[in-house]
Amino acid sequence: MSIIKINSFDQAMRKKYWFGLMLFGLMSNCNPSANTNTSGNELLGAVECSIKIGDVTFTKSMNNAKALADLQSNKLLISSPAKSDYFNEPDGKMTYSNAPLLLTKINNAQPFTFQLKVTPTFKDTYDAGALYIYQDEKRWFKFAFERDERQKTRIVTVRTSDTSDDNNHDVADSATVYMKISSDVKTIGFYYSLDNLKWQLVRLFKNEYPTELWLGVSAQSPIGEGNQVAFEECLLTRNSVSDFRMGN
Numbered sequence: 077m078s079i080i081k082i083n084s085f086d087q088a089m090r091k092k093y094w095f096g097l098m099l100f101g102l103m104s105n106c107n108p109s110a111n112t113n114t115s116g117n118e119l120l121g122a123v124e125c126s127i128k129i130g131d132v133t134f135t136k137s138m139n140n141a142k143a144l145a146d147l148q149s150n151k152l153l154i155s156s157p158a159k160s161d162y163f164n165e166p167d168g169k170m171t172y173s174n175a176p177l178l179l180t181k182i183n184n185a186q187p188f189t190f191q192l193k194v195t196p197t198f199k200d201t202y203d204a205g206a207l208y209i210y211q212d213e214k215r216w217f218k219f220a221f222e223r224d225e226r227q228k229t230r231i232v233t234v235r236t237s238d239t240s241d242d243n244n245h246d247v248a249d250s251a252t253v254y255m256k257i258s259s260d261v262k263t264i265g266f267y268y269s270l271d272n273l274k275w276q277l278v279r280l281f282k283n284e285y286p287t288e289l290w291l292g293v294s295a296q297s298p299i300g301e302g303n304q305v306a307f308e309e310c311l312l313t314r315n316s317v318s319d320f321r322m323g324n
Contacts, residue, residue: 119136119138119179119210119212119290120212120213121138121139121213122136122137122138122179123136123137123138123142124136124137125137125141125142125178127142127145127147127152127178128147129147129150129151129152129307129308129310130150130309130310130311130312131310131311131312132180132190132310132311132312133180134178134179134180134292134293135179135180135181136179136180136181136290137176137177137178137179138176138177138178138179139160139173139175139176139177140176141154141176141177141178141294142178144156144157144176144295145176145178150308150309151306151307151308152178152293152306152307152308152310153304153305153306153307154176154178154293154294154295154304154305154307155176155295155302155303155304156175156176156203156294156295156296156297156302156303156304156305157174157176157297157302158297158300158301158302159174159297159298159299159300160174160175160176160295160296160297160298160302161173161174161175161202161296161297161298162174162175162177162206162208162216162218162234162236162294162296163234163236163240163242163298164214164236164238164239164240165239165240166239166240166241166242167239168238168239172298173213175294175295175296176294176295177208177210177292177293177294178292178293178294179208179210179290179291179292180290180291180292180312181288181289181290182289182290182291182312183287183288183289184259184261184283184285184286184287184288184289185261185287186261186314187258187259187260187261187314187315187316188257188258188259188291188312188313188314188315188316189256189257189258189259189311189312189313189315189316189317190207190256190257190258190291190311190312191254191256191257191309191310191311191312192207192254192255192293192307192308192309192310192311193252193253193254193255193272193306193307193308193309194206194207194221194252194253194254194255194305194306194307195251195252195305195306195307195308196221196222196223196295196303196304196305196306197303197304197305198223198229198251198303199297199300199301199302199303200223200297200299200300200301200303201223201224201225201227201299201300202222202223202224202296202297202298202299202300203222203223203296203297203300203303204220204221204222204223204232204295204303204305205220205221205293205294205295205303205305205306205307206218206219206220206221206222206293206294206295206296207219207220207255207257207291207292207293207294208290208291208292208293208294209257209264209285209289209290209291210289210290210291210292211285211286211289211290214236214237214238215236215237215238215285216236217233217234217235217236218232218233218234218235218236218294219231219232219233219255219257219266219278219279220232220233220234220296221248221253221255221268224244228247228249229247229248229249229250230244230245230246230247230248231244231245231246231248231253231268231278232244232245233245233266233278233279235281243279245278245279246268246276246278248268248270250270252270253268253269253270254268254269254270254271254272254309255267255268256268256269256275256317256323257291258316258317258320258323259283259316260316260320261283261316262282262283263280263281263282263283263320264280264281264282264283265277265278265279265280265317265320265323266278266279266280267317267323269323272309275322275323275324276323277320277321277322277323280320291312293305293307
């Protein structure tokens with residue numbers, strides 16, 4: 077009798093085990109939070125869109141960017157809501173990820189150059205227009221034209237890997253700047269120009285991003301009531317600058 081009881085118990089436990097696995101699988105498939113974004117091929121919270129400017133079509137919208145974008149001929153206007161930003165505090169205590177962001181996918185195994193003319197409205201401190209290299213919600217790089225604490229308009233970069241750094245670069249005393257991101261697969265350079273002729277190096281670093289990667293544009297207003305940014309003359313080519321110091 078004892079042998080029969082043990083076998084019956086084993087069978088019952090097996091049924092519970094497999095039922096539990098099936099239930100877990102169903103719950104995982106129904107729960108969006110179970111699909112974590114680690115490879116860059118799925119963007120958490122993104123929705124499909126098709127917004128073309130120049131030779132670039134943005135196919136993903138984050139934080140309602142699709143509804144906040146207005147395409148006027150060859151000019152793309154993006155309006156940020158109040159208190160909108162992308163920044164993970166260095167101490168890890170706060171994360172801000174509500175700025176509208178339009179993204180286009182690229183093959184990072186090939187060289188590329190991404191360039192736009194950027195004109196923010198600059199109403200409040202930290203208002204900015206920005207270009208992005210975006211892998212996922214914890215790994216991205218912001219290249220911004222921003223209004224600083226002294227009300228100067230300057231070039232700013234924010235590199236994020238779980239937490240963000242924050243780098244203030246040159247003051248750009250202009251309503252508009254040209255901004256460029258370029259990669260030869262191994263190295264990435266950030267550049268800006270006031271006339272689209274002479275380029276200033278901002279930051280140079282190793283390309284450690286995965287093959288599938290996203291480039292984007294965004295508007296932000298971290299402490300203000302909103303900011304509109306015009307993006308024009310958008311170019312995306314499959315080659316890099318020839319001189320990473322000079323940006324040409």
